[in-house]
Amino acid sequence: MKERKLILMLDDDRTFLEATKLVLEGSGYRVVTTVDPDSCFEKLKEEKPDLIILDVMMVSDSSGFDVCRDLKRNPETKDIPILMLTAVDQKYPTFNFASAAGDEAWLPVDDFIDKPVEANVLIEHIKRVLHE
């Protein structure tokens, strides 16, 4: 039997995490969630996920940016694809996050989705990033 892929989700909105976890589990993924950026790295030591879904504004307005840069700098995690899922563009209305996604220095993520997102759209993006 094919092993289910693991997704690590980091978001400061617990309700959103619960809702998304239900949807992704229904679509055949294993999901681990956390609201704390520090515990994200602890969880990574336990098991290497196939994908990380990351919010931007958690402890600070930019903690998600710091997390994704740290992940891409770390040799052990740099190959894990990152999907940024956030409502951050509300705070920076003039900046185009979607086009900046992939910039190694600034926004080293594999995909960017603005909240709110419909369940099927999120799954399409996940499949694309995971080459499924």
Next chain:
Amino acid sequence: MARVLKKRRLSSGKVLVLDSDREGVRRLLAHFGRLGYDIENITEPSRMIERVKNNQADALIIAVEAQGIKGYDLLPIIKRINRSIPIIVTSMDDSLDVASRVREHGVFFYAIKPIDLKEIELVVKNALSKKRARADAVPDTARQVAGQDYEEEILDIDEASKILRLSRATLSRLAHKGEIPGSRIGNRWRFIKNQLFEWLRVTAAGNQRNYGTLILETMDEGVAVVDKRLKIVSCNSAYLQSLDIPRDRIIGEHCYRVSHRSEVPCDAATCPARQAFRTQRPVKFMHINYDEDGGAHYCDVVALPIKDDQGRVSEVVEVIRDNTEIYHLNQHLNWVVSFVAHELKGTLGSVVMNISAIVDEKLSRTLNEKKRNEMLLSSLGSLKLMNDMIRNYLISSKGRGGQLQTKMQQVDIQNDVLKPMIDELNPLLMKKNMRVEVKSSGERPMDCDRSLMRIAISNLLNNAAKYGTAGTTIECGLKLTDRGMEFTCFNEGGGIPADKLDAVFSEFTRFDTSGVGGTGLGLHVVKMIAELHHGTIKAQSGYIIDGQPISYDAFYANEDYFELREKEAHFKKFANFVLSIPGQVIAHSGADALGEV
């Protein structure tokens, strides 16, 4: 021998003293006399003016409490005669008013009595050495020319009345009213010749007063006139006030030095004055000016060209409107709007995720009925959270604008407020497997605004449910007595940091990062509602030890808990809010505050 040399060296400057305090003058003369200074007491202000006019003084010590005049009234006259003479002002009055009157004329030193002779000695020594240095630098011919100018400048009333062709009485009356520039020294009027000619020119030219200057003075905005070298040639009082600099430090100074504290002019493309000179048209720019403390002022600068007879721009009038307050308000408003929008969008995220999964044909097949119900319940909770956010934001805005009013009525708090608010909380309580327990005493109706009281109780319950530990009980207490109402709301959970117990009621304040969301307005709104009812709201927090809540204060003050301090990180915490509303409240007039919420 050495002593003689010292005496000879120090006596190279003449110091004049004007003070009504005889004992003080005697001490000064004795002290400086011993040191070999050429120092002299002057009893009449007019004599001092004469001596300065005749170049017979190198430094002056003037007391605010001089004979027949306030010392600071003498300063502009002396400065007119000899701008560079060092003036040391002394005063028995240490008020800010006197200090600012003295300093606005640019004195060398200002000392509060009683005088420290050593200090004054040092000041006089410095003053004379500066005076000597300046004198050495000015050629004799230049000094002679300057001397002639000065001699012609100060006029008595007879000389002035001849020039103006006015009687002494008329001149005296106009000067007294301030319509003709003059200064009363002792019992005599003194006039500056150049000022009289200027007055004559302006008045005679249009047979009217200088309305231009008067109009500038009526304006709230700072106005300065800048010449082609970008030097300020005139300005109004609002301009001086906005920069908090005396007039004598502004006139003749480059505008960029004054307004930007910069040593170099602004870039030509963004300098309103340079643009107005170049284009010969009015221009407007947003500029950041800096005050003496380095504080930024966000200003609109409008530059209006003044043209001469040939149509060339000779000067530019700069009108400076300080919009700093509006700028900061706008910044705050933008922050609030983006903050609230972000929170709403985030909360909407879980609703869209849930509902889109349920209605998606393919995805819905992966969800059993229990999961679907969970998702619907979660969405309902999120929508209610959004509704509360919007409601709290609107009430907070109304409160800030002074528009929040109460409609007082007799309210059954138990059945008409508490019970329906607990019922409303059910989706969140079910989701977290929590319950609410109420202990009440007294059944007296309460004078309050029902709608606002519902919001206050709802916010407290919501707060307890959001931050409370799943599976625990929220304990509420309701006491209704003749003295009023006390409502308490207790929950086990993350607690409130000990140093944040007051700050938790501030606008947009959130301490918890466990992912429950919210705009940080709920408790702020409770405080506003409590205060509108002349009541109070207090936050308490601490540890739960052996099932008993122990406040932080009690935990650290009680020796019995000393050994437990090492384990404090492992204790459960609690938060408790106490809302007290007095029974006798003053009714406010006005419509139901929630009519539009």
